[in-house]
Structure formats: structure tokens, C-alpha cells
Amino acid sequence: MFNIKTFNAIAPEGMSRFDKDNYTINERETPDGIILRSQKLHDYAFPESVLAVARAGAGTNNIPVAECTEKGIVVFNTPGANxxxxxxxxxxxxxxxxxxxxxxxxxxxxxxxxxxxxxxxxxxxxxxxxxxxxxxxxxxxxxxxxxxxxxxxxxxxxxxxxxxxxxxxxxxxxxxxxxxxxxxxxxxxxxxxxxxxxxxxxxxxxxxxxxxxxxxxxxxxxxxxxxxxxxxxxxxxxxxxxxxxxxxxxxxxxxxxxxxxxxxxxLPHLGASTDEAEVNCAKMAARTLKRFLETGVIKRSVNFPTVEMAFNSPYRITIINKNVPNMLGQISSAVAEEGINIENMVNRGRDDYAYTLVDINEDDEAKVAAVAEKLTANPEIIRVRVIKNETGAC
Structure with a gap:
């Protein structure tokens, strides 16, 4: 169950994409994702639980993007929606x-x-x-x-x-x-x-x-x-x-x-002030955030590279790390040490950071957790997530 925190009023056409079986809205002070419009977050103390921030708009100068990047928080925007x-x-x-x-x-x-x-x-x-x-x-x-x-x-x-x-x-x-x-x-x-x-x-x-x-x-x-x-x-x-x-x-x-x-x-900042634009931005922001939380796929991020891969394995591990040599080798070794086969992998770098999706052919949750623990112990790795494939094909 993911928890979403909202700042500002987000159009219901967007928020309705977060189904009640898998999401709660503003029910915890430790959200997994944040969705906002113009609220300034430069003085906001991000809980460690926050995985991503989605801006329902194009500009992200109200978000401390550099700080988010260092903490492994993916920042999304909605280019073209308005x-x-x-x-x-x-x-x-x-x-x-x-x-x-x-x-x-x-x-x-x-x-x-x-x-x-x-x-x-x-x-x-x-x-x-x-x-x-x-x-x-x-x-x-x-x-x-x-x-x-x-x-x-x-x-x-x-x-x-x-x-x-x-x-x-x-x-x-x-x-x-x-x-x-x-x-x-x-x-x-x-x-x-x-x-x-x-x-x-x-x-x-x-x-x-x-x-x-x-x-x-x-x-x-x-x-x-x-x-x-x-x-x-x-x-x-x-x-x-x-x-x-x-x-x-x-x-x-x-x-x-x-x-x-x-x-x-x-003019009083009227550029995106239409009902249609607000709805389009809310829909895109919610869709992008939802897909990231459920599959780890990154698209339309302002601080991490676009990384997409079909999710057909039992488990997926996502890794945000410093963009240093031999990181893929270290990731592969950590998986191999648990006797697990990598079914698919994709890695992309952007400036000083990189993002990797690793799909593994393993049903044993304990073994998958052991891999994640080893990766988390690596000082060059900022954040590790384990995502269970609930549908069999995403």
C-alpha cells in the first residue's frame, strides 16, 4: 500500500488514478510519493520514505531538485501537458x-x-x-x-x-x-x-x-x-x-x-490557468508517479535518466547510485552470490548519478531481500528498492 501526499488542490481526474486498493491519500506523515503544483518545497523536510515527487506542471523551480537527487528522490514534471x-x-x-x-x-x-x-x-x-x-x-x-x-x-x-x-x-x-x-x-x-x-x-x-x-x-x-x-x-x-x-x-x-x-x-501568471491544463497536468503527474512506484520505470524526470523495461519477472530491484566505474559489475556480483539469475537489466547514467533496473528470476523473498541488503551496504549506492510483480506482467 502506497501513501501519496498532496500539496495544493490536484484535479480529481488525476487523483482518481490512485486506486483505493493500493493507495491512500494524505493518511501518513511518511509518504511514498508527493504530488503538487506550485507549493514551494525548499524548506520542506523530506521524510526518508519519499521515493518521488511529481509536479503537475512543467517548471520545477519550487522543488529543491539537487537535494532530492542526493537523497535518491526522483523528481517528475509534466512537459507538454499545459x-x-x-x-x-x-x-x-x-x-x-x-x-x-x-x-x-x-x-x-x-x-x-x-x-x-x-x-x-x-x-x-x-x-x-x-x-x-x-x-x-x-x-x-x-x-x-x-x-x-x-x-x-x-x-x-x-x-x-x-x-x-x-x-x-x-x-x-x-x-x-x-x-x-x-x-x-x-x-x-x-x-x-x-x-x-x-x-x-x-x-x-x-x-x-x-x-x-x-x-x-x-x-x-x-x-x-x-x-x-x-x-x-x-x-x-x-x-x-x-x-x-x-x-x-x-x-x-x-x-x-x-x-x-x-x-x-x-499578467498574473496565467499561462497554464485553464481547467483543461490543470486536468491534463494532474493526469500526467499521477500516471507517471503511479508507474514509477509500481514498476520503477522512470519517464519525464528532471533529475534522473529515462529508464523503461517491461516487467515480467517475479521481482525487480531498482538501484540509484553514483555514476562510478564497475557499478554494474558490483550489482551483478551481489545477485550472483545469492545464486540468482538476472533475467533482464537496464542501466542509464545522467551526470553524477545512474539508475538501474534489475529483473531477477527468483521467487524466494528472503533471497531477494538478502541481495537488496548487500547492495544497500555499498557506499556508492544511494537507494535500493525491491518491487514484487503483483500482476505477472507489467
């Missing part, structure tokens, strides 16, 4: 940046008299705007969201250029061949009329768009940030706007110094 919601908000913001729709709607509310229609017709010229068709959009980061923005912006009649040196093969297949591929970031900065950023916040991307990058943009360019607040240097944006070296900035991340500026539109 991509359509963010994409639609980006497209809406592009339209709002060229058409003063909000300003016009607010102005109309102040009209009075029987000739309101005539007043509106007479003064509507002050809210004339421009069209997106024929303008050039630069998309920095071609993950799930960036790829969708690029494709749909092209369908709006825009010329689209994308830049992402690390674009995945799966994503590459989804990007329209009409989207130009930039060879470097400077090509996007110097040629595009609109630039939207869609990269995760890491040590390498923090402040990615700063004074130097903004200086390379056209003075008529408009910048959009629906990724994470720290990726764009807000002070550099303000300086550029005051010097008329940038035409506008739209962000989904509120900061007091950005408010009340006629060239800045600040």
Missing part, C-alpha cells in the same frame, strides 16, 4: 501587442449618452493598430510550447524563426518545415520583430536575455516572456524601454517595478 494553454496565451498577447484592444474596451466603458455608437465611431482612430501578418517572430526554445507557438504563428501569416540547439527528435518532427531554423541566438535577436522565450530556468538560462541581448534587437521589437521570470533581466528591459531601444515587453511574471508602464503588459 502547452496548449500557454500557446494560446502567447498568441493572444501577440495580438494585444499590436492592437490596443484592452485600451479601447476600457475607453468605451467611460462613454455616456444616447449617441454612444456615434462617439465610438468618431474617436476609434486613436485605437488603430497593426497586423501580425507578414511580421517576423523569433521563438527561443522549441520545446512543447515553443514548437506549438511557432507552428500556429506561421498559420497566422507570420514569418517564423526558431532557435534551440538542443531540440529533441520528437519535437523536431512536430515543427512545421515552414519554420526557419536559426543557427545562433544572434540571428533571432537581430532580425525579428517579435521575440518570445520558451526555455526552462536553469543556472545557464538565468538572465539569458539581458542588456547585451536587448541591445542587438531592433528598437521596434517587442519581447515576450512566458517561461520564467528570471530568464529576462527586468532592469535591462526597463532601461531599454526608457531609451526607446525596445518597443514593448509582455510577461506572465509580476514584479512591482514592471507595473504602471505604458509599454509593459504584466
Amino acid at each position: 502547452a496548449n494553454a500557454v500557446k494560446e496565451l502567447v498568441l493572444a498577447s501577440l495580438l494585444l501587442s499590436v492592437r490596443p484592444i484592452l485600451q479601447g474596451a476600457q475607453w468605451v466603458q467611460g462613454l455616456t449618452g444616447e449617441d454612444v455608437e456615434a462617439q465610438a465611431e468618431a474617436q476609434k482612430a486613436q485605437f488603430a493598430g497593426h497586423e501580425l501578418e507578414g511580421k517576423k517572430l523569433g521563438v527561443i526554445g522549441l520545446g512543447a510550447i515553443g514548437a506549438m507557438v511557432a507552428n500556429d504563428a506561421y498559420r497566422l501569416g507570420m514569418e517564423v524563426m526558431g532557435f534551440d540547439p538542443f531540440v529533441s527528435v520528437d519535437t523536431a518532427w512536430t515543427i512545421s518545415r515552414r519554420v526557419q531554423r536559426a543557427q545562433d541566438l544572434n540571428e533571432v535577436l537581430t532580425t525579428c520583430d517579435f521575440i518570445t522565450v520558451h526555455v526552462p530556468l536553469t543556472d545557464k538560462t538565468k538572465g539569458m536575455i539581458g542588456a547585451g541581448e536587448i541591445a542587438k534587437m531592433k528598437p521596434t521589437a517587442k519581447l515576450f516572456n512566458f517561461a520564467r521570470g528570471g530568464i529576462v533581466d527586468d532592469d535591462a528591459v526597463l532601461t531599454a524601454l526608457e531609451a526607446t531601444e525596445l518597443a514593448g515587453y509582455t510577461t506572465d511574471f509580476a514584479d512591482e517595478k514592471l507595473l504602471h508602464h505604458d509599454k509593459i503588459l504584466v
Whole structure:
């Protein structure tokens, strides 16, 4: 029986995946798994029981990922589950940046008299705007969201250029061949009329768009940030706007110094705030966490490699260890010393850590436990789990 701890309200469509025969929800202070949305866990004291944390969303900056990795806690996210919601908000913001729709709607509310229609017709010229068709959009980061923005912006009649040196093969297949591929970031900065950023916040991307990058943009360019607040240097944006070296900035991340500026539109982090996105994220997070707890399979983790293998043996041993030489040999020896055959094994490394699935052809629970005890005693091994195959085939 696994126990799941929740932070925030998780859509019931996701939580319903944890069947009552095998899961309890928030019944113990020693959970096996945690599922959350935006709750910050940096001050949370993780019990030793915690095996995994699943974020119902793409960003994981509210989770101490490095600490979790050191403790052998797998951190999952839900890339792509909220991509359509963010994409639609980006497209809406592009339209709002060229058409003063909000300003016009607010102005109309102040009209009075029987000739309101005539007043509106007479003064509507002050809210004339421009069209997106024929303008050039630069998309920095071609993950799930960036790829969708690029494709749909092209369908709006825009010329689209994308830049992402690390674009995945799966994503590459989804990007329209009409989207130009930039060879470097400077090509996007110097040629595009609109630039939207869609990269995760890491040590390498923090402040990615700063004074130097903004200086390379056209003075008529408009910048959009629906990724994470720290990726764009807000002070550099303000300086550029005051010097008329940038035409506008739209962000989904509120900061007091950005408010009340006629060239800045600040939204209250609405990117994934749709009912559909919350449900999709909850379903994906629950499905990923459930599969890991029951089979040890890792998919969509931000701190451990993807490791998948069909589970057909009586028992599976999962091992999280430091990525050092001869670890597979030590694991194999520990199994062989108990006279057990390895039926299947897969190992993947990621930076300083590695993850291994070992399926063994053994029904004796005591012998399997003895193997796990030997492996746990290895100082290079962080966590060992024994999973019994309850179905015969997973």
C-alpha cells in the first residue's frame, strides 16, 4: 500500500488514478510519493520514505531538485501537458501587442449618452493598430510550447524563426518545415520583430536575455516572456524601454517595478490557468508517479535518466547510485552470490548519478531481500528498492 501526499488542490481526474486498493491519500506523515503544483518545497523536510515527487506542471523551480537527487528522490514534471494553454496565451498577447484592444474596451466603458455608437465611431482612430501578418517572430526554445507557438504563428501569416540547439527528435518532427531554423541566438535577436522565450530556468538560462541581448534587437521589437521570470533581466528591459531601444515587453511574471508602464503588459501568471491544463497536468503527474512506484520505470524526470523495461519477472530491484566505474559489475556480483539469475537489466547514467533496473528470476523473498541488503551496504549506492510483480506482467 502506497501513501501519496498532496500539496495544493490536484484535479480529481488525476487523483482518481490512485486506486483505493493500493493507495491512500494524505493518511501518513511518511509518504511514498508527493504530488503538487506550485507549493514551494525548499524548506520542506523530506521524510526518508519519499521515493518521488511529481509536479503537475512543467517548471520545477519550487522543488529543491539537487537535494532530492542526493537523497535518491526522483523528481517528475509534466512537459507538454499545459502547452496548449500557454500557446494560446502567447498568441493572444501577440495580438494585444499590436492592437490596443484592452485600451479601447476600457475607453468605451467611460462613454455616456444616447449617441454612444456615434462617439465610438468618431474617436476609434486613436485605437488603430497593426497586423501580425507578414511580421517576423523569433521563438527561443522549441520545446512543447515553443514548437506549438511557432507552428500556429506561421498559420497566422507570420514569418517564423526558431532557435534551440538542443531540440529533441520528437519535437523536431512536430515543427512545421515552414519554420526557419536559426543557427545562433544572434540571428533571432537581430532580425525579428517579435521575440518570445520558451526555455526552462536553469543556472545557464538565468538572465539569458539581458542588456547585451536587448541591445542587438531592433528598437521596434517587442519581447515576450512566458517561461520564467528570471530568464529576462527586468532592469535591462526597463532601461531599454526608457531609451526607446525596445518597443514593448509582455510577461506572465509580476514584479512591482514592471507595473504602471505604458509599454509593459504584466499578467498574473496565467499561462497554464485553464481547467483543461490543470486536468491534463494532474493526469500526467499521477500516471507517471503511479508507474514509477509500481514498476520503477522512470519517464519525464528532471533529475534522473529515462529508464523503461517491461516487467515480467517475479521481482525487480531498482538501484540509484553514483555514476562510478564497475557499478554494474558490483550489482551483478551481489545477485550472483545469492545464486540468482538476472533475467533482464537496464542501466542509464545522467551526470553524477545512474539508475538501474534489475529483473531477477527468483521467487524466494528472503533471497531477494538478502541481495537488496548487500547492495544497500555499498557506499556508492544511494537507494535500493525491491518491487514484487503483483500482476505477472507489467
